[in-house]
Amino acid sequence: MQFQVTYIEFDFSSDDPNWGDVDPDYQQEVFEETVGQIWEANDEEDLVDEITCATGWCIKSIEYNHVLK
Helix, strand or coil: CEEEEEEEEEECCCCCCCCCCCCHHHHHHHHHHHCCCEEECCCHHHHHHHHHHHHCCEEEEEEEEEECC
16 A cells, blocks of 8 residues: 655654754654655554654654555
8 A cells, every 4th residue: 555644743752861852954854755755555554664664763643645546
């Protein structure tokens, strides 16, 4: 199945106190590279896994549309 992400919220927090905050410009870049893209996945859980793997960030919230062929 194909999914088009319409909104996503990443978890840019870290439990490591030495890691520091993630630059807001970088956060926006990751957001913009994900939203609007077409992703191939089996279901919503697989979609979340695919995006997490591609970006390296866990997802707090996601909204998407199914893309019909």
